[in-house]
Amino acid sequence: MKHQQFDYLAKLAKEKDITLVAVSKTQPHEKIKELYDRGQRIFGENRVQELVDKHESLPKDIEWHLIGHLQTNKVKYIAPFVGLIHSVDSLKLLAEIDKQAKKNGRIIPVLLQVYIADEETKFGFLLEELLEYFDKGIFEEYKNISIRGLMGMATNTENEEQVRNEFDSLNTLYKKIKSNYHQSNSDFSILSMGMSGDYELAIQEGSNMIRVGSLIFGERG
């Protein structure tokens, strides 16, 4: 556990008015509790079962974010409590979240994941596809979902220029959507980008929510 790194990031986030999501996937409960005791309240997980287990055993005022790919048949397990789903990558998934949110009498906050990387393994909507959906007003159909912003992952590469360009393209899209479709809706206000290896670049390119795991917890086992 890297307390100094955590304290540094927490302070940076506060100064810059950025939200720090501590990515606790694969980490044991004790380590999460340690960060909780240092003041951290937002944790991100990428697996549904792990998220459910941790939510059950850890303090109830933790805000749990799902950051990894979500299968439609698993939405029901997290719908009662999830604080933010970063990884919405299809209309089918959106429809299921809407349905489960309604069942639970909730409005579930989500981010739309956008495909910006030069890698075939990363999920997400295409930029043009997303603009088309906003144009057609498709997202307005989902009454039990609050679309709070966008999430993206840059290519895992040493090439800073490429990572910067990818983040910039996401920020440009974010601003476009915000100004064209959300003038009166301040709920659309989150740009989730940046992880341990690229959070500095992400912040420079406009991120206001970073998802940091290994830098805080140490390498995952």
Ligand SMILES: *Cc1c(COP(=O)(O)O)cnc(C)c1O
């Ligand atoms: C694991 C993960 C992170 C955190 O990665 P680190 O490199 O450990 O900071 C961030 N976002 C997503 C979507 C992840 O799956």
